[in-house]
Amino acid sequence: MSTILNPYLGFGETAREAMDFYQSVFGGTLTRSTFAEFHVSEDPAEADKIMHSVLVTDAGLTLMAADTPNTMPYTPGDNFSVSLSGEDDVELHRFWDGLAVEGTVTMDLSPSPWNDQFGMVRDRFGVTWLVNIAAPVSAENISDDAVPRSTADDY
Secondary structure, eight states: OOOEEEEEEEEEEEHHHHHHHHHHOOOOOEEEHHHHHTTTOGGGGTTEEEEEEEOOOTTSSSEEEEEETTTTTTTTTEEEEEEESSSHHHHHHHHHHHTTTTSSSEEEEOOOOOSEEEEEEEETTSSSEEEOOOOOGGGGOOTTTTTOOOOGGGG
């Protein structure tokens, strides 16, 4: 599998509405998961916020989006990033290391609640990058109560 590069949009609390709109415009298949499904917030007000959504079209377009946690600032106009995702650990670590030169790591590249490695870095030009390295599929990381996740294979 190759590495996927696509835009990732951030919203205050309107990711669900926005992604429904984009699906009406572009068509395709839309999947989404909430903060509650990923168990990433103790705040009941965030339970229905979108933790991660993916729209994939038959034309090969991929758009991702999420709502911003209440603990993070949300600034319209500064609410996008670029996502790199795939399974090639060496390639994605190389990209991560290069983007971090003179940049600011805002979330270390480390294990995530969805079993992949995930990190966020703002490069020296102010662009935020999300890097997701898919965990190898094995019996160890598959269980009946596993949280569903989107991988580059879904695109």
